[in-house]
Amino acid sequence: MLFGFSxxxxxxxxxxxxxxxxxxxxxxxxxxxxxxxRDWGFxxxxxxxxxxxxxxxxxxxxxxxxxxxxxxxxxxxxLAIWITLVRVKALSHLSPSLVMFVILAVAYLGxxxxxxxx
Numbered sequence: 081m082l083f084g085f086s087x088x089x090x091x092x093x094x095x096x097x098x099x100x101x102x103x104x105x106x107x108x109x110x111x112x113x114x115x116x117x118r119d120w121g122f123x124x125x126x127x128x129x130x131x132x133x134x135x136x137x138x139x140x141x142x143x144x145x146x147x148x149x150x151x152x153x154x155x156x157x158x159l160a161i162w163i164t165l166v167r168v169k170a171l172s173h174l175s176p177s178l179v180m181f182v183i184l185a186v187a188y189l190g191x192x193x194x195x196x197x198x
Contacts, residue, residue, distance in 0.1 A: 088190025092141055095187055098180075099138030099154065106131030120168045133157060148197040151188045155181060 106113065109127035117126045137157060140150030161177040 086190065088187050091183065091187040092147065092191065095154070095183060096138045096141035096150070099134045099141065103131045103134030103136075103138060106134055120164055120170075148188075148192070151184055154184045158184070 106127050109131070114124070114127050117130070118124060133153065134157065137150050137153045140146045140153060143150070158177045158181040162174060165171060165173050165177075
């Protein structure tokens with residue numbers, strides 16, 4: 081424990097910070113990111129939709145009562161990334177989302193264990 085918080089709580093807060101920062105970056109939408117979404121067949125505003133989902137995930141992870149939904153939304157985001165990358169045959173980009181999924185799973189298991197939260 082560090083400052084009275086478990087490693088899983090710290091990891092969850094780091095995940096939340098990542099999702100919030102990534103959400104803001106997606107909403108701002110740097111040109112290369114917008115171009116990638118467009119090249120993958122998404123509408124021009126999709127970077128804002130994705131950013132909103134990422135922001136919501138971060139906020140849910142920070143809210144103890146809603147944290148399980150944050151983990152679920154984060155996992156669904158990873159799944160959506162995998163589907164997109166497989167569909168566009170950009171398999172070399174799968175690693176970051178796979179790492180993110182593993183970190184989400186480790187943090188979830190560290191907080192809730194293998195059981196579903198009540």
